[in-house]
Amino acid sequence: MSFIINAFKNFLHRMFQILSFGKKSISNSLSIYVKIIGGNTITVDLDPTWDIKNVKEIVAPKLGLEPDEVKIIFAGKELGDEIKIEECDLGQQSILHAVKITRKIIKLPQESSSSLIEENDDQSSQPLSKTLDDSMFSYDDSSGSGGNMEREMLNSQNSLHNSKVHFYIFCPTCKAMKSGKIRVRCHFCKSGAFTVHSDPQNWNDVLRPKQITGTCENSSDICANILNNREPTFAEFYFKCSEHTSMGEQDEAVPLDLIRPNLREIPCLACADVRDPVLVFPCSAGHVTCLDCFRQYCITKLMERQFWQHPELGYTLACPAGCTDSFIKEIHHFRLLTDAQYALYQRFGTEEFVLRSGGVLCPQPGCGMGILIDPGCNKIACVNGCGYVFCRLCLQGYHIGECQSNENENNTNEEGCIYNVDPNRALVARWDEASRVTIKVSTKPCPKCRTPTERDGGCMHMICTRAGCAFHWCWVCQSAWTRDCMGNHWFG
Known part of the structure; x- marks a missing residue:
């Protein structure tokens, strides 16, 4: 009996092989x-x-x-x-x-009307x-012809x-x-x-x-x-x-x-390392920063509450090199922060919106509820928060009469920002000018005001042309012009 069952199984297996042949x-x-x-x-x-x-x-x-x-x-x-x-x-x-x-159905341009093709x-x-x-x-600006040659060069690269x-x-x-x-x-x-x-x-x-x-x-x-x-x-x-x-x-x-693969191997604006990927700020120079430095830039500005409350873009940052019209439009770029840091970013952004809308924040420690109030009202109650009642003017417990002055109200945190931008690096870390190597040879910043200065010949004695500066400096030493500079390398 088992012989018959095995034979039947082999027959079915061969039939499946035949049916699946060619597939x-x-x-x-x-x-x-x-x-x-x-x-x-x-x-x-x-x-x-x-x-x-x-x-x-x-x-x-x-x-x-x-x-x-x-x-x-x-x-x-x-x-x-x-x-x-x-x-x-x-x-x-x-x-x-x-x-x-x-x-x-297209008719061919021939005398015979029967000449039709599909x-x-x-x-x-x-x-x-x-x-x-x-x-x-x-x-x-892809319609301009000036970028065609650079585009072809980049494509070949x-x-x-x-x-x-x-x-x-x-x-x-x-x-x-x-x-x-x-x-x-x-x-x-x-x-x-x-x-x-x-x-x-x-x-x-x-x-x-x-x-x-x-x-x-x-x-x-x-x-x-x-x-x-x-x-x-x-x-x-x-x-x-x-x-x-x-x-x-x-x-x-x-x-x-703004986050792009660093196919052009551009150094970071802050650390000068070549990383991949990078963030390209939306400024005219297209300054480039690695993602680690971008996170550090965001954290530093966040802790100092130095984000900008833009009327259209929201709570955002601009290019750290100080470029105009360089605000980050898509705030999801700040999701590169940790969840706790992004939650703090959202909190500060909400608070800034409340303050710019004429509201106040509850001063009670651990609360910080944003409260929108009517103009002229000085007695504020944190109804949906901790319930604290305070004075709008001095942010102390509500009182009758004039507010007492607070000696510490004008104190600010003057610690230096740990995210620094070297102007020399800012000249190199540009997205659309990565192929222009001449700027690194023919341009140096004034040692006093950091204004880029181009030398097209002549001696090494430079005079800054920026209004209000006029600093005399040495092209070789990149320091103040001295008699030693005159004697050692006046003409190179």
Whole structure:
């Protein structure tokens, strides 16, 4: 009896082998969701070593189509048949969009009216993550021709270094800074079945709405009305964390656009070390600091309560080199602090907002409740906090009559800031001027006022041209001009 059972098992095993002949085996399964126009979603297991043609062969039968009648859209691009799945920056439970190819009949410019051909509207291309280079991280004025030569030079340098450009995000799920992935959807209907007409060239194209146009494959009423009104459809870029399993299209992260891979090997503004990644301040010089020094800069300013309450940007900081218009706009960059430090940052920011709004903080130790009060009211009660009743003018217990003077009220903490910026380093730690090495040779700061001074020839006796300074100094010694300088190296 057992012989018959074993023979039957062998027969079934051979039948399964015959039925599976010709099919690709999966050595490393990648579970992917494929969305179909109409709202249906199917789950497929793919091997990262497969190409998009294999994906079409799996998806097409489920749509009742042939593989060459299907196009696969991911991250704003239609993927070509020869592209490997592992090149697409896919993670577990990522979403692909399968769309039926529409064919256009085009009449050739010939005398015969029967000369007609069919043309597919698909344009195979590389994934968006492979088409963005280092120019994405700067050159906001990409329309100018002055940056073209520098951009080409940087691109050639990148190809030599074979470095991969990464995005950095703050992930609400991981609650930390992580590497991120850029994704695209329709600005109007939020469908991911969307292909862009051109790649973004700078952060403005990504962060600002309605910068890049594209084609939406979704047949929703919203996009149909837009097409009927002959309005362009725009792309909406967003980011996802690349270090945890995707939780759907609503799983988004905050882009940290100031944190960038240090492909140009620029030294830090404070410590002069070359680190990766770095933070580039949004000033005209693009000063660069490593993340450790940025944390120290934030902690120092936080302990001294030297953050700036910006009317539009909130509680933020500017470039430590003193550059104008250099405030950090995305406050999630301060999530690089520890949880306790970020909680203190939020507390101080709230308190500063209350004070600038005409309110007061409860002076009772351990409370600090922010209280908004009516103008002219001097008797304040911490109703929702500790219940302490105090005088608005002197912040002491409420009293009748004039306030007593406090001798210590004008005392301030005058300890030096442990985050220091050397002006010499500030000249080097610039993002968009990393390739300009001449400034390190032909420019030195005045020893008195630190104003950069350029020497284009002549003797070593320098006179600062800044108004109110006029300091006489030696180019070699970088100190006050003396007779020794005159005798030893007046002419070098």
